[in-house]
Each structure stands twice: as C-alpha cells, then as structure tokens.
Amino acid sequence: MKKFIGKAGALLLALTLTAAGFAGCGKAEAAGTAGVKKVTVAVAPGFFPITYADDNGEAQGYDVEVFKAVDELLADYEFVYEIADKETMNVGVQTGTYQAGINSLFKTEARLETYYMPENNMGYTPVGIIQRTDENLTGLAQAYDEGKQVSPTSAAGGIRFVLQDWNEANPDKQIEFELNTEFSYANLFASIQSGEYDYAVDLIPVFNLQKAETVEGLYISDPIDVVPTFPIVNKNETELGDAINEALKTLKDNGTLSKLSVDAFGYDVFDISK
Numbered sequence: 001m002k003k004f005i006g007k008a009g010a011l012l013l014a015l016t017l018t019a020a021g022f023a024g025c026g027k028a029e030a031a032g033t034a035g036v037k038k039v040t041v042a043v044a045p046g047f048f049p050i051t052y053a054d055d056n057g058e059a060q061g062y063d064v065e066v067f068k069a070v071d072e073l074l075a076d077y078e079f080v081y082e083i084a085d086k087e088t089m090n091v092g093v094q095t096g097t098y099q100a101g102i103n104s105l106f107k108t109e110a111r112l113e114t115y116y117m118p119e120n121n122m123g124y125t126p127v128g129i130i131q132r133t134d135e136n137l138t139g140l141a142q143a144y145d146e147g148k149q150v151s152p153t154s155a156a157g158g159i160r161f162v163l164q165d166w167n168e169a170n171p172d173k174q175i176e177f178e179l180n181t182e183f184s185y186a187n188l189f190a191s192i193q194s195g196e197y198d199y200a201v202d203l204i205p206v207f208n209l210q211k212a213e214t215v216e217g218l219y220i221s222d223p224i225d226v227v228p229t230f231p232i233v234n235k236n237e238t239e240l241g242d243a244i245n246e247a248l249k250t251l252k253d254n255g256t257l258s259k260l261s262v263d264a265f266g267y268d269v270f271d272i273s274k
Contacts, residue, residue: 039079039240041067041231042089044103047205049264050125050229051103053083062264063102066122067231069256070247077240090114093232099240101232104205106158115232118245123257124226124269127162130192130200130207133217137199139224140166144173148198151191154183158227159201165225185210193217203227226272 043059045052051061059081071079084092084101092098094114104125107117129137130151137143143150153159160179167174185206191197193216207220233241251257252270261269 035076037077037240039077039099040097041079041081042084042092042098042101043081044086044089044101045083046209047104048209050123050205057083059083062123062260063104063229063231065260065263066248066251066257067100067102069251069260070244073247073250074243077243090232093234096234096236099234099237100244104203104229105232106161106227107230108156108158111232114235116235116238116241117230117232118241118248120245120248120252121228121230122248123229123261124273125158125229126204126223126265126269126272127159127201127225127227128204128207128220128223130188130202130215130218130220131198132192132195133219135199138221140175140201141170141173143199144170144175150175150177151188151197151200152178152180152183153201155179155181157183159203162201162225162227186214189215189218201225223267223269223272226269228273 041059043051043053043061043064045059047061049061051059051063054060064081067079067081071077082098084098086103089098089101089103093101102122104123105111105117111117129139129143131137135148137146137148150163153163160177163175163177188200188202189210192200201224202220204220204223207215231244233244248257258268258270261267
C-alpha cells in the first residue's frame with residue numbers, strides 16, 4: 001500500500017533536504033578552498049609582449065602566462081593579477097602590498113637585497129644590436145673585428161651583463177664599453193643616428209616599442225643573446241618563493257616555458273640561451 005505525506009510533512013521534508021543540500025555544498029566548497037592562500041601579483045604593463053594590459057585593462061603577456069602555469073601547479077595558492085606601474089610594483093612587493101611582481105626583471109645586487117628572487121628563471125628577454133640601416137652587424141665578434149664603437153649602456157640595467165659575459169668568454173676580443181648612470185634611450189638612439197657611436201646592444205622588445213620617428217634610420221638585429229628574467233617576491237614570503245622556484249623548474253623541464261616563448265616571441269628564447 002502506498003503511503004502519502006501530508007502537505008505540511010512534504011513541505012518540512014523539502015526544506016530539510018534543501019538545507020542539507022546547501023550544507024553539503026558549503027562543505028564541498030570549503031574543502032576545495034581550505035588552506036588556499038591568495039597571492040596578489042603586480043604586473044607592470046607597457047612591455048609588449050612580456051607584460052602589458054589589454055583593452056579591458058587585464059594583465060597579459062609572456063610573464064603572465066608563465067605565472068598562470070605556475071599557479072596550475074600550486075594547489076595551495078591562488079594567483080590574482082593587478083596592473084601597477086613599475087615603481088608601485090617595486091614598492092608594493094617590498095612592503096607586502098603585493099606578494100610578487102613580474103616585468104621581465106633581471107637579477108641585480110639591489111634586487112637581491114630587497115626581494116626574494118628564485119634560482120630558476122621564468123624566461124629570457126632577447127637582445128639584439130641596434131645600428132644604422134647602412135650597417136649589417138649580426139654579432140659582437142663582427143663588431144669587434146670591424147672596430148665598431150658601442151654606445152654607453154645603463155649602469156643599472158641588465159645589458160651590461162651581456163657585454164661583461166662576452167668579454168669573459170672572449171679575452172682576445174674585448175669590447176670596451178662605458179656605463180652611464182644617467183642613461184636614457186633618447187640619448188642612446190641619437191648617439192647612433194649621429195654617428196657618434198656605431199651600435200648599441202639592447203633588448204629587442206624595448207626597441208620594437210619605440211615610435212618610428214624616435215628610431216628613424218635605425219634597426220635592430222635578430223637575437224644575438226638573451227638575458228634571464230625572474231619574478232620578485234616579498235622577502236617574507238620564502239615559502240611562496242620556494243614553491244614558485246620549483247614550479248619554474250618543472251615548467252622548463254616539461255617544455256611549457258619553451259612553448260609559451262614561441263607563442264609570445266615567435267621563437268624559443270631557451271634555444272638561444274644554450
């Protein structure tokens with residue numbers, strides 16, 4: 001014989017089941033996010049294709065894609081991205097407003113004193129030779145052999161390491177260069193355009209971002225070298241920094257970073273670094 005429940009009983013049963021359902025759902029959601037730490041990553045824009053903001057103001061670029069891949073490997077963390085100018089990023093990561101920052105950053109003594117920077121790099125920024133259109137320099141050996149004069153480079157940037165590494169590896173072909181503490185790209189371009197210097201070694205993305213009139217009569221060669229780049233992490237976030245470091249190694253070993261490089265630059269910067 002079928003048993004029937006009265007309207008009051010049915011309503012009570014429905015409410016009970018609904019409440020149980022919500023309670024179960026809440027437990028599942030809590031279990032899924034329990035212990036997950038939110039990490040705010042500052043992204044300094046204006047450096048296409050490495051870090052930039054799209055038309056909606058969202059962070060994009062190679063460094064962002066790398067961090068998204070890192071995030072996928074770190075179950076205990078959830079990364080969110082916030083656009084910030086470079087100075088705001090630097091100060092924010094130092095003070096803890098942001099836990100990490102990305103912007104094609106090189107390792108320098110000042111940064112190592114201020115931030116946690118992982119051992120494993122997240123990528124490489126390609127370097128080329130800026131020269132007048134009547135020149136055809138394809139490498140530093142040719143520049144040395146032809147007696148070309150290199151323009152002063154920034155005392156604070158990473159390009160000096162490219163030249164220093166060259167000199168260490170080529171003691172018989174030393175390239176003499178000056179470090180400029182008041183470096184500006186306007187002066188660098190003008191010094192080559194005027195013929196004061198023959199060429200400069202610099203980042204390909206930086207040159208490609210210039211207005212046509214700024215670099216009139218100049219071009220940059222294909223990559224001759226690369227500079228390793230790293231995220232910066234707040235000094236107190238050593239556990240996060242260590243996790244990012246291990247994730248970067250995994251992503252390099254499994255080929256993810258190479259794939260992201262090809263997507264961003266059209267070639268694998270990791271091949272150039274070998």
